[in-house]
Amino acid sequence: MPPTASPLLRPRDGDALRAELRRTAVHAQLPVVFAGEVRDGTLQLSEFLGTRTNSLAGVVVPPRAGLGGRVLAEARAATVADYGRSPAITHHFDRPVLSEGLRSILAVPVMVGGVARAVLYGAARECAPVGERAVNAFAQAAARLAQEIAVRDEVDRRLAMLARASEDRDPVASAHVREVHAELRTLAQDVDDPGLQEKLRSLSDRLAGVLDGAVPAERPDVVLSPRETDVLSHVALGCSNAEIAQRLSVGAETVKSYLRSAMSKLDVHSRHEAVVTARKWGLLP
Template sequence: MSTAASSLLRPRDGDALRSELRRTASHAQVPVVFAGEVKSGHLHLSEFLGTRTNGLAGVVVPPRAGLGGRALDEARPVTVADYGSASSITHHFDRPVLGEGLRSILAVPVVVGGAARAVLYGAVRERIQFGDRAVNAFVHAATRLASEITVRDEVDRRVAMLGYLTSDTKEPIATTEVREVHAELRALAQDVDDAELQQHLRALSDRLASALVGKSPSDTEVTLSTRETDVLSYVALGCSNAEIARRLAVGPETVKSYLRSTMNKLDVHSRHEAVTVARKLGLLP
């Protein structure tokens, strides 16, 4: 799949960044928070809460420049108690930072695969030492975002690997691979906290089913719950109840319960029949 198509499938990381920034501002009880994504090796400041001017909007921070550039380069949290007089950083951005009246600043990178993908900032307009509560809030936020971006990267990798048609041969992708990715997308959906991303992952799995079968789940009156579809997608791969329970982090009896419910809805009497009918109805690829 082309980069353009993949970018359309991926929810905007900036939305997740903005949401996490609001959450962190509340937990850390820091008056000014801002953040930006890393693009082409440079940090682009784009999200702000509590600022009084527009001086920092659109600032691009290269590695090693200023506090954020140092956090970006070292891939670890960095803090200064008095930005204007700090000797541990360069002063490329004194005008917008001091123009905002900021003195004590904390910068925490969101590290994925050893590289910073975003940086979160907390700041106050007086000279202080950041306490454990504030630092921990930002570190936890960065960890959550790193996990979220890791999931999104994996989805992009899987979708790019699949495509609906290969770019060179224009031949259909392998049916088995589609079914495996369908199950993995549904498993990934349950592992993320972002409701929007969960919905997006499940919508992608539905698209895979529709593309392979030629009909949409909306074309049938049978409606399977999210969990019933999750379980059946692994049954379709030949997984045992114990294996499905492990992959979905539920008990084996729970798997049996979902499977019984699914068979009742599909009016079948075996796992194999359930998969066969679900595929005919466009509920599975």
């Protein structure tokens, strides 16, 4: 986890790792899958499915040691068809690996910004090359995890930036809040995990009333859809419909449709009025 991360806001990366392992085990059709997070350049195995012993639990893998260490050092996937006899790796971990009965093993790094953040493994107890189906399944899993971790890192960075701006109470603090709000709405569109998507939107909603400790004015029972809020948050930044469409990966006509719907709900007749009213009612920061 990056140093700016808040343990109260960021979900455990290990939970995402475990969920991805379960999903990948089905598609890869390998009897054993396991993984670990990389901290300070060192891998620690922590998540296991299909193992029969505890021999691998808590194993710490430095760069270049064993198959995992090779993957860390080279930043790319690697396989061995017979772990105990492979000349392509060091044999620092023969005892825990062979005690589990593993022979054919695939290791894939989860790369974020050129840095390994985790390593995923798939294994079988027979000596045979790892099939293309398994390799593809693990590559896709690593890509999904990399995207999710990158989004979490960006959220942490944006929230840290917001905290600094709020502490300084400088004249641009309001602009920072609104930019972070819009970025969180955009990030929510880029993730496949519904839980993480909902958390990003929840964080953006919490920013809506943060400026100067403002309390939303009494308002009618108006509820904007997530997409209507996405569009208005970018209108508040001065974006054109074309710019909003590009940021949210939708068509310009779709943006117009959401904007018309939001204006109708807010009972206003212009983009500017929509933003002013949404802010007054605590729907935007």
